[in-house]
Ligand code: FES
């Protein structure tokens with residue numbers, strides 16, 4: 215039987231304390247223990263990016279991190295980023311540009327896009343494609359996703375420039 219470990223962490227700004235199995239990964243912890251089902255488990259091998267969440271300010275693959283490793287961490291999921299309004303423009307652009315179909319990849323795409331635009335406010339289309347190369351989408355062909363992110367980068371740039 216797997217060892218149980220007590221952890222305390224902050225999830226989307228809320229303090230959470232739980233006893234977790236040593237082998238439970240973060241995406242299963244979020245979905246099964248906390249009901250935060252916006253984060254998806256796809257490949258569970260660190261390849262598809264569907265499980266992307268923010269831990270202490272940097273994106274990680276939720277399938278490759280054990281919940282037991284996160285004592286004291288701050289985790290932000292798609293639910294928290296949505297509620298805070300941080301990605302409202304990205305969500306609107308994805309919707310306007312039909313950058314999702316089945317939606318399975320979308321939470322991971324949005325979390326990835328948020329980090330990209332935070333770190334590289336005016337990325338080229340190649341930089342957007344390169345950054346998203348670890349997030350797989352089976353439906354859209356990526357073009358609309360790149361368009362949506364490029365649009366938001368331009369909108370934010372224009373807002374900053376006061377134009
Ligand atoms: S489920 Fe984690 S990368 Fe695919």
Ligand code: FES
Nearest residue numbers: 315319351352353
């Ligand atoms: S919208 Fe279906 S996997 Fe991306």
